[in-house]
Each structure stands twice: as C-alpha cells, then as structure tokens.
Amino acid sequence: MNILVTGGTGYIGSHTCIALIDAGYSVVVADNLSNSKRETIENIKYITGQDIPFYEIDVTDKQAVECIFRKHKLNGVIHFAGLKAVGESIKKPSTYYENNIISTLVLAKACLKFGINQFVFSSSATVYGENEVPFVETMDLLPTTNPYGETKSICERILKDIAQANPSFSVSLLRYFNPVGAHESGLIGEIPNGPPNNLMPYITQVAIGKQGKLKIFGNDYPTIDGTGIRDYVHVMDLAEGHVAALTSKREGVQIYNLGTGQGTSVLQLVRAFEESTGIKISYEMVDCRPGDIAACYADVQKARRELGWVAKRDLKTMCRDAWRFERNYDQVLK
Ligand code: NAD
Ligand code: UDP
Numbered sequence: 300m301n302i303l304v305t306g307g308t309g310y311i312g313s314h315t316c317i318a319l320i321d322a323g324y325s326v327v328v329a330d331n332l333s334n335s336k337r338e339t340i341e342n343i344k345y346i347t348g349q350d351i352p353f354y355e356i357d358v359t360d361k362q363a364v365e366c367i368f369r370k371h372k373l374n375g376v377i378h379f380a381g382l383k384a385v386g387e388s389i390k391k392p393s394t395y396y397e398n399n400i401i402s403t404l405v406l407a408k409a410c411l412k413f414g415i416n417q418f419v420f421s422s423s424a425t426v427y428g429e430n431e432v433p434f435v436e437t438m439d440l441l442p443t444t445n446p447y448g449e450t451k452s453i454c455e456r457i458l459k460d461i462a463q464a465n466p467s468f469s470v471s472l473l474r475y476f477n478p479v480g481a482h483e484s485g486l487i488g489e490i491p492n493g494p495p496n497n498l499m500p501y502i503t504q505v506a507i508g509k510q511g512k513l514k515i516f517g518n519d520y521p522t523i524d525g526t527g528i529r530d531y532v533h534v535m536d537l538a539e540g541h542v543a544a545l546t547s548k549r550e551g552v553q554i555y556n557l558g559t560g561q562g563t564s565v566l567q568l569v570r571a572f573e574e575s576t577g578i579k580i581s582y583e584m585v586d587c588r589p590g591d592i593a594a595c596y597a598d599v600q601k602a603r604r605e606l607g608w609v610a611k612r613d614l615k616t617m618c619r620d621a622w623r624f625e626r627n628y629d630q631v632l633k
Contacts, residue, residue: 301325301372302545305358305406306379308335310489311421311475311534313343314482315377318538320347322546327371329364330380331357334492342486359401361409368413375417377541378406381450384496385590388447399450400457407461411468419471419544420458423451424530424558424595426474432528432562433598436474436554444590455554462552469551471544476530476558476597478537480617481624488624489534498565499531499617503625506578513580515565517587522594526565530558530596533612533620543608558597559610568614575618 302319306312307328313335316326320343328340328351340353352371356363358380367373381399382388388395403420410418425448427434428441443449455472462470479499481488494510495501504510518525540557547553563571569580602608612620 300374301327303327303329303367303371303373303376304379305329305376305402306381306421308332308337308339308353309379310335311478311537312377312379313339313487314534314538315379315541316343316351317346317482317487318535318542320349322542324542324545325349327352327354327367327373329354329356329358329367331355334382336490339487346482346484346486359398359405361405364405364409365412368409368415373413373415375419375545376406376410376415377419377545378403379421381421383447385445385447386496388445388450392446395446395450400453403454403457407458411461411465416467417469417545417548418458419473419541420454422455422472422474423448424474424476424556424597426452426455427595429592432594433560433596434556435598436556436601459552466551469549470553471549472552472554473540473544474554474556475537476532476556476595478534479531480533480535480612480620482535483620483623485623485627488621488628490628498529498568499621500625502569502572502580503621505580506572506576506622507625507629513569513582514585515582516585516591518584520587520593522564524564524566527591528562528564528594528596530561531563531568531614531617532558532610533617536610536612540602540606540608543602543606547606549605553605555602555606556597556599557602557608557610558599560597560599562594562596563614571614572618572622575615576622578622
C-alpha cells in the first residue's frame with residue numbers, strides 16, 4: 300500500500316511517515332518546505348532504512364500534484380500540508396484560506412480523477428470552538444476565533460460534501476488535540492520558525508536557554524490552578540492514529556478525536572517537564588492570550604471503539620522526548 304503524505308517533512312507528517320513504514324506501508328512525500336527542512340527526509344530514511352520519493356512542490360499546484368498521481372500507484376492520501384500559526388492567520392487571512400483550502404480541493408479532486416478512495420485530513424480540536432469539555436465528535440461545532448480554525452471547519456465541510464456526492468470516496472477527519480514530543484531517536488521533532496507559539500517547544504527552549512522566562516498566559520481561568528487546560532498527546536501516538544484510520548478502511552466520512560482524554564494545566568505540564576528532566580523552568584504569569592479558551596480535551600471513546608487506537612505514551616515520556624530532540628537539534632542537527 301502506497302500513501303501520498305503531503306506535508307511529510309513537517310512535524311506530524313514526518314512522524315507519521317515513520318509509523319506508516321513501521322506498519323508496512325510505502326510513502327511518497329510532497330512538501331514545499333515552507334515550514335520544514337529537506338534534511339528531515341534524510342532523517343526519516345535513516346530511521347526507517349527505506350528510500351522515500353520526495354517532491355518539493357506546492358500542493359495547491361494542480362499540475363504538480365497530478366504529476367505525482369500519474370507517476371506513482373497510490374492507495375491513499377494523508378493531507379498534512381497546511382499553514383498552522385493562529386496569530387499569523389489573523390494577519391494574513393487570504394494566504395491561509397488560499398493555501399489550506401485550495402490544497403485540500405486540489406488533492407481531493409486528484410483522488411477522484413485517479414480513483415484513489417482513501418483520504419485522511421488533519422483537522423483540529425479548534426473546530427469545536429468554546430464547547431463544553433470533553434469534546435465529542437457528535438457535538439455541534441461552534442465558531443472558531445481565527446482564520447486558521449475556519450480553514451479547518453471549511454475543509455471538513457468540503458470533504459464531507461465531496462464524499463457524499465462520491466460514495467466510493469472515504470474520508471477520515473482526524474481532530475488533533477495538542478501534539479507534543481518527538482520520535483525517540485531524537486532525530487526528528489518540532490522545529491518552530493522563530494520564537495515558539497506553542498507551550499511545549501517554548502518550555503524546551505527555556506530549558507536550553509534560547510528563551511528567558513516562560514510567560515504563562517492567564518492564571519484565573521476556572522480550572523484546577525487557574526491556568527489553561529489542554530490534552531497533550533505524544534506525536535508518535537498521533538502518528539499511529541493515522542495508521543489506524545487507514546487500516547480500518549471504513550467507508551464514508553469518519554470523524555475521530557485524537558487525544559489522550561486527559562486535561563493537563565500549564566502548571567502541571569511545567570511540573571511534569573521539571574520532574575522528567577530535572578531542569579527548573581522559570582516562569583511569570585501574564586495576561587490571557589486573546590482567543591484562548593480555558594479548557595480543551597477529548598472524549599476518546601470513538602477512536603478506541605472503532606479504530607482500536609488509544610494514546611499509550613504518558614506526559615513524562617512526552618516531556619523526555621521533546622527535551623531529547625531540543626538538545627539534539629541544538630547540538631547536532633542544526
Ligand atoms: P508543520 O508546519 O510542521 O507541517 C506542515 C508542512 O506542510 C510543512 O512541512 C510545510 O512546509 C508544508 N506545507 C504547507 N503548505 C504547503 C503547500 N501548499 N504545499 C506543500 N507543502 C506545504 O505542521 P504540523 O504541526 O506538522 O501540522 C500538520 C497538519 O496538522 C497541519 O494541517 C496543521 O494545521 C494540523 N494540525 C496541527 C496541530 C499542531 O498543534 N501541530 C494541531 C491540529 C492540527
Ligand atoms: N501557553 C502559555 N504560554 C506560552 C504558550 C502557551 O501559557 O508561551 C498556554 C496557552 O495559553 C494554553 C496552553 O499553554 O493554555 C497551550 O497552548 P498552545 O499554544 O501550545 O496550544 P493551543 O492553545 O493552540 O491549544
């Protein structure tokens with residue numbers, strides 16, 4: 300089985316390539332390297348011992364995409380390629396709508412044209428908006444607070460409509476919670492472009508001395524300690540969730556939350572990192588970040604029931620692996 304992985308040199312895509320190859324799939328990678336590095340493909344090859352066809356293309360480019368579909372006999376597509384920075388999406392909405400929506404349309408149409416019936420899409424817990432936790436797949440979605448989130452809701456809708464009109468086209472909409480950590484080799488991981496927006500890479504950069512204090516955004520949320528609650532999930536567990544979605548071969552549109560089902564506050568994550576690495580993280584409390592919600596965690600029963608998938612790696616493993624990659628990246632890979 301041969302899978303086209305768009306965004307395959309990115310954070311989640313690179314880990315998913317490894318999980319796919321471990322499960323016996325072959326992969327073809329397409330990425331424009333706008334937020335990733337060419338070396339990542341070499342590291343995936345090194346870890347897996349497999350050769351991987353790599354195309355440096357923009358997946359909004361119909362001709363370039365169709366060229367890959369013509370050249371390789373594909374059995375499915377996992378579409379990770381997308382822009383993902385919430386703050387940037389507010390400043391550059393048209394860039395986000397164009398990149399994330401056109402790429403999805405181009406790929407879905409190529410699947411229909413070439414008779415490829417399995418499509419897996421990277422959605423996000425952000426589509427739930429400020430709903431009641433835990434978030435369940437059957438909930439009505441609430442408006443998101445930024446263009447990035449809207450691109451995810453719109454792409455979900457587009458793919459549902461296409462699947463409804465084409466009954467042989469199966470779509471898995473995977474709603475990720477907060478992916479963190481890195482492959483245990485320490486060779487691939489998250490490489491933020493500039494100062495990190497997300498909590499875990501910010502913590503690892505404080506630990507290594509690239510950032511000063513961690514700024515904790517808000518300490519009067521109605522949560523256990525006043526700081527925001529999220530559902531952190533190890534990126535390799537998330538990667539294995541994609542394999543489970545592909546191998547389940549369910550028909551029609553399937554929506555799954557991929558998280559642990561556990562809510563963790565910012566302070567709890569800081570403590571877990573300190574316990575797991577022995578490094579103290581200095582922090583200060585600052586105002587809430589506009590658009591943030593108090594709590595976001597998954598109901599994970601559907602993925603467990605239908606895909607037999609559960610996240611296995613705990614918070615300490617997530618912290619240990621994130622830290623191993625940060626150190627390795629700083630000292631060896633950079
Ligand atoms: P990432 O930025 O590390 O990876 C995305 C990859 O897509 C990058 O390598 C980038 O170069 C590539 N890309 C972007 N636009 C492209 C285009 N038009 N053509 C070709 N390549 C293109 O991001 P990630 O964290 O691995 O996220 C993967 C997907 O998961 C994204 O769609 C993202 O929105 C979604 N997601 C991520 C998170 C998260 O917290 N990381 C949470 C929910 C959903
Ligand atoms: N957060 C923080 N300081 C940071 C980055 C994030 O306090 O430098 C908090 C943020 O307010 C949220 C949690 O950490 O409560 C997770 O934030 P992240 O950006 O990683 O994920 P998202 O908010 O997109 O779920």
